[in-house]
Amino acid sequence: xxxxxxxxxxxxxxxxxxxxxxxxxxxxxxxxxxxxxxxxxxxxxxxxxxxxxxxxxxxxxxxxxxxxxxxxxxxxxxxxxxxxxxxxxxxxxxxxxxxxxxxxxxxxxxxxxxxxxxxxxxxxxxxx
Numbered sequence: 001x002x003x004x005x006x007x008x009x010x011x012x013x014x015x016x017x018x019x020x021x022x023x024x025x026x027x028x029x030x031x032x033x034x035x036x037x038x039x040x041x042x043x044x045x046x047x048x049x050x051x052x053x054x055x056x057x058x059x060x061x062x063x064x065x066x067x068x069x070x071x072x073x074x075x076x077x078x079x080x081x082x083x084x085x086x087x088x089x090x091x092x093x094x095x096x097x098x099x100x101x102x103x104x105x106x107x108x109x110x111x112x113x114x115x116x117x118x119x120x121x122x123x124x125x126x127x128x
Contacts, residue, residue, distance in 0.1 A: 006032075009040035015050060016043070016076040054080050059090050062106030063098035070106060074113040084114055 010020045013035060021035050043053055054077045061070040077087060087110050095103020 005036045005040040008044060009035035009038070012039040012043045012050070016054065016080065017072070018079050051080050051082060054082060055086070055090060058082075058087065058106075059094055062091060062094040062109075063102050065102060065105065067105070067109055070109050071113055074110055075117065078113070078117050084110070 014020050016039075021031075023031060043050065048056075054073065057073050058070065058077055061073055074087060078084075088107060091103045091106040091110060093103075094106055
């Protein structure tokens with residue numbers, strides 16, 4: 001992939017997750033495609049805003065039981081300003097379309113991520 005695709009993908013990734021993707025020494029081609037194609041070409045398409053893509057991604061990951069990726073994308077959703085109430089609504093919707101277990105599992109993961117997010121935020125607050 002080109003340097004411009006990598007740069008564009010990294011910019012989108014950073015906007016979603018707060019930092020650029022770091023590549024470990026043992027990264028694979030799939031890791032590169034994640035930045036060079038998924039984030040550079042799909043997440044940056046003009047007809048949906050990043051917030052909308054994030055909410056769709058959270059719903060799809062919850063529905064498909066992709067727990068590890070769901071955790072990361074809930075973190076990204078919170079970073080984009082998607083509210084906890086909106087994330088819980090996504091899980092309610094997922095439960096009705098993807099099955100109750102998918103919605104409950106997504107809600108459990110969301111609540112764990114909310115707790116982790118609070119702990120990270122508290123650690124960054126200046127001491128009083």
